[in-house]
Amino acid sequence: MTKYARDEFDKVPETSSRQGVHRVASDAPRRRLGPILAVGVLALAIGLVAFLFLPKLGFAPTGSPLLAAGSAQESPSASASAEAPQTASQSAEPSADPSTTPSAGEALPTTGTPSTAPEDDAPAVDKSQPVAVYNGTTTAGLAGRVSNTVSADGWTLGPVGNWGGTPQKSSVIYYNGAEQKANAEALGELLNITSLVDSAEFQQPVVVVLGPGFQ
Structure with missing residues (x-):
């Protein structure tokens, strides 16, 4: 009993459910960590398998040291194959024929006519001056x-x-x-x-x- 008089808000039906601002606090949903841990372990296992076994099977990612070593081993053969055509072309060049080379006593043929200084360009003597x-x-x-x-x-x-x-x-x-x-x-x-x-x-x-x- 209270010392205050009852009013209309104190008349709560007994058969109805409770209404108002009071609610039963529900439990916060708990995150399940089991699936997340399982996915992490699976990814780690796949990474270990790829790192340990794929190189042995001949699979290596682009830019790995295995590919770099393979390209370094193949580069000498490629350079040797590139130099081979040059050597063949140099050996295929014909040597100078000694029979066609003029000797020191022979005069080389000259083309064209030798230039001669014009004699008519000199002014003639003019005794009328x-x-x-x-x-x-x-x-x-x-x-x-x-x-x-x-x-x-x-x-x-x-x-x-x-x-x-x-x-x-x-x-x-x-x-x-x-x-x-x-x-x-x-x-x-x-x-x-x-x-x-x-x-x-x-x-x-x-x-x-x-x-x-x-x-």
């Missing part, structure tokens, strides 16, 4: 005498007079450009002057400067 004659000595009338010699040889005369430039140590023939070189050489042979100088200083194509010692 004016030739200036200057006297660079103290001998009076030397320029006039030499100009007569040049004119008598067929050359066209240019200015004739005394030399007013730098004193010359010897006779010189100046020519203006490569096209006048042949004219300078011809005049050098005529006057016995060996010093020829290419110079663009003069307006004349060829200039003969008579120096000391000219004969």
Whole structure:
């Protein structure tokens, strides 16, 4: 009995099952370890059998030391077979025939025609080019005498007079450009002057400067 008055919640039918928040605590399900242990033991047994007996039967996984050893043993034979065709090809090459080899005294045949330097490229002597004659000595009338010699040889005369430039140590023939070189050489042979100088200083194509010692 309680000191509080009974209310509607205290009226519980006697024939009905108990209802409310109170429940009978059920036992938690227990995991069975037997099947898990059995599977683990079976996997371990299979691994041991594969590790111990399969190599003896000739089965080895890829990348195992057995395959590596087998490939190492087969590599010398493979290299020997690869070298065999090369040796055969080298032995099959024909040796040089001594009968076809030219001796030291025989001349080897040459192909083509030998190249010759063209002679027509040299400029021809053009005596129509004016030739200036200057006297660079103290001998009076030397320029006039030499100009007569040049004119008598067929050359066209240019200015004739005394030399007013730098004193010359010897006779010189100046020519203006490569096209006048042949004219300078011809005049050098005529006057016995060996010093020829290419110079663009003069307006004349060829200039003969008579120096000391000219004969």
